[in-house]
Amino acid sequence: MFNKVTSKLKSESKIDGISKEFGALSSDQDRASYALSLAAVEEFIRPGPLVQLKSVEHSLSFKTTGNTAYRASEYRDAVQLYTDSIAWAPMLTDGGEDALSLAYGNRSAALYQLQQYEACIRDIDRALTEQYPPRLLHKVFHRKAMCRLNLEQFEAAEESFLQPNQPDSHDQYVSLSSACSVASTENEGRFITAVRNIAPGEIVLIEKPFASVLLRANYSNHCHHCLKHTLEGIPCRTCPDARFCSEACRDTAMQTYHQYECSVLNTLHHSQINKFGCLAFRAITKQSYQSLKDIRAQDLPLNGCHSDGLYRPQDYNTIIQLVTHAKDRPVQDLFHRTVMAVYLLKLLQQTSYFNGEEDVEMQAYIAGLFLSxxxxxxxxxxxxxxxxxxxxAIDLSMPNELGAGIYSTLSLFNHSCDPGVNRNFYGDTCVVRAIKTIRKGHQVSDNYGALYATNTLKERHDKLQPQYFFSCRCEPCSNDWPLYQKINIDSPRYKCTQCQKEMTRDDITNCCSSNIEEIRAKFNKSEVEFRSAFEDLLACRVEEALPVFLRHLALIQEMIVLPWRQFNDCQEALKQCYSLMGNSNTSCALHNGNIF
Ligand SMILES: [Zn+2]
Ligand SMILES: [Zn+2]
Ligand SMILES: [Zn+2]
Ligand SMILES: [Zn+2]
Ligand SMILES: [Zn+2]
Known part of the structure; x- marks a missing residue:
């Protein structure tokens, strides 16, 4: 599709003229208007309709396979197959007959076998809402009563440990901790600094994204709205694709973006649009046409803050002003993105978004937003x-990419190849915690996917420069720290815990009031605890292991010259703890403590 546009322009020898004219444009809206006026774009950028409708046949076929799995006691498989059956079943009013209610009823039985009693009860209620056949009612009523009995026997699970606590929030940047402040320089733009010492494990940010999208590969068992893994996906009433973890997520999605996206989701996924394109589409469909008109009519407040001065992740002002690096991009790159923006606009025009209104300027404005x-x-x-x-094998657990989100406060963190924080996700909610001591006045830095211990200086540069347009000058980059395998594992070099100068046994044994033997003894004791916490982690006893890792990290940083390999190991172990507490594909089992 995009290649066709360029081939056409080439065949007409228009490339040179167009790149000259296009290259001279200075705003995204002008670029979008220009592309919209090209005949080749009009000819080839036409998203074809690819609507996928529900189907009783599909639904029944999934249910039959689900029944086979159920009889073989493969209850997890059965739950997934019944979920597919539910998603494909047409609504009763659309000639679906009993397919939907029966599939909910069957899934409730499989959930019961998995001891997911609360989910089972919810599914029974859904079956009843969808008019479960009266002749079978006694079965689900009996099952519901059994769920109640089982639930009474369990104490409410202690989950507070797994749920992050909201820190005191910053006066202006509402999802940031009050331990941080936002600074800026001409060269670096805005970045985050510590206004006091921040200890390992402290939460510095909890943020819901302005918008997030789920990758299609994860559609079958994750919430389309909040990205959480779910055993009880409930579908959009119209398409078989979008599934939600709860009625609340479904209602929010239907009232906002999904009413528009539903009919074009399939087209979008069969196009060449990547996840950033899907996210751009969502950033627009999340907002009403009227609200975009209002935004266009206003002057944008500076720095993405609202007129009341607050910087809120749910505020489109924070998104619309993110840097585009348009000046650093070659003309072909910009032109390609502009054609994609036109594609997204055309797709949006196939929905009810514009409510029948034909406002050419608003269309160009929205294409300009897509381009930005x-x-x-x-x-x-x-x-x-x-x-x-x-x-x-906890240590062999692999990360899986669920989707992507746009987080306006998180995007203010600068990069370091030896970051001070780690991101974790609960659904699409991002929790950022310190993974080392961050001293007052120092930057609180994140990592953009290039760690010094796993990537060489050149690899890091080659990754960061083209995507983020900067050269890293962090400590590992400036001092060319070694890769993990080359990091010192031998006897550590101790520091004075007060003046932070290195102490060696031969020349100094006392510095300030520190004595090297005391430091060494304190460290050795902590190291023993660290080794045993590592065993706890491998057995998934996160609650025991986590505090030890935090203490040991702080101690190493205070006493030992870095880089030193045990620091990396301890930091990795800590990150693993946080991963286990956040999104993990058997998280419900972990939370109930019954799979290990
Ligand atoms: Zn959800
Ligand atoms: Zn839908
Ligand atoms: Zn660096
Ligand atoms: Zn000293
Ligand atoms: Zn999952």
């Missing part, structure tokens, strides 16, 4: 991962 997002999202959006848990 298609430039800013690749360097500001974040991947939302989930840990694919291997219960028999």
């Amino acid at each position: 997002h298609l430039q800013s999202f690749p360097c500001n959006a974040h991947e939302v991962p989930e840990l694919y848990l291997d219960p028999n």
Whole structure:
């Protein structure tokens, strides 16, 4: 599709003229208007309709396979197959007959076998709402009563440990901790600094994204809205694709973006649009046409803050002003993105978004917004991962990419190849915690996917420069710290815990009031605890292991010259703890403590 546009322009020898004219344009809206006026774009950028409707046949076929799995006691498989059956079943009013209610009823039985009693009760209620056949009612009523009995026997699970606590929030940047402040310089733009010492484990940010999208590969068992893994997906009433973890998520989606996206979701996914394009589309469909008109009519407040001075992640002002690096991009790059923006506009025009209104200027404005997002999202959006848990080998658990989100406060953190914080996700909610002591006045830095211990200086540069347009000058980059395998594992070099100068046994034994033997003894004791906490982690006893890792990290940083390999090991172990607490594909089992 995009290649056809360029081939056509080439065949007409228009490339040179167009790149000259296009290259001279200075705003995204002008670029979008220009592309919209090209005949070749009009001819080839036409998203074809690819609507996928529900189907009783599909639904019944999934249910039959689900029944086979159920009889073989493969209850997890059965739950997934019944979920597919539910998603494909037409509504009763659309000639679906009993397909939907029966599939809910069957899934409730499989959930019961998995001891998911609360989910089972919800599914029974859904079956009843969808008019479960009266002749079978006694079965589900009996099952519901059994769920109640089982639930009474369990104490309410202690989950507080797994749920992050909201820190005191910053006066202006509402999702940031009050331990941080936002500073800026001409060269670096805005970044985050510590206004006091921040200890390992402290939460510095909890943020819901302005918008997030789920990758299609995860559609079958994750919430389309909040990205959470779910055993009880409930579908959109119209399409078989979008599934939600709860009625609340479904209602929010239907009232906002999904009423528009539903009919074009399939087209979008069969186009060449990547996840950033899907996210750009969502950033627009999340808002009403009227609200975009209002935004266009206003002057944008500075720095993405609202007129009341607050910087809120749910405020489009924070997204619209993210840097696009348009000046750093070659003309072909910009033109390609502009054609994609036109594609997204055409797709949007196939929905009810514009409510029948034909306002050419608003259309160009929205295409301009798409173009701006298609430039800013690749360097500001974040991947939302989930840990694919291997219960028999925690250390071999692999991250799986669930989707992507745009987090406006998170995107203010600068990069370091030796970051001070780690991101974790609960659904699409991002929780950022310190993974080392961050001293007052120092930057609180994140990592953009290039760690010094796993990537060489050149690899890091080659990754960061084209995507983020900067050269890193962090400590590992400036001092060329070694890769993990080359980091010193031998006897540590101790520091005075007060003046932070290195102490060696031969020349100094006392510095300030520190004595090297005392430091060494304190460290050795902590190291023993660290080794045993490592065993706890491998057995998934996160609650025991986590505080030890935090203490040991702080101690190493205070006493030992870095880089030193045990620091990396301890930091990795800590990150693993956080991953286990956030999105993981068997998280419900972990939370109930019954799979290990
Ligand atoms: Zn949800
Ligand atoms: Zn839908
Ligand atoms: Zn660096
Ligand atoms: Zn000293
Ligand atoms: Zn999952």
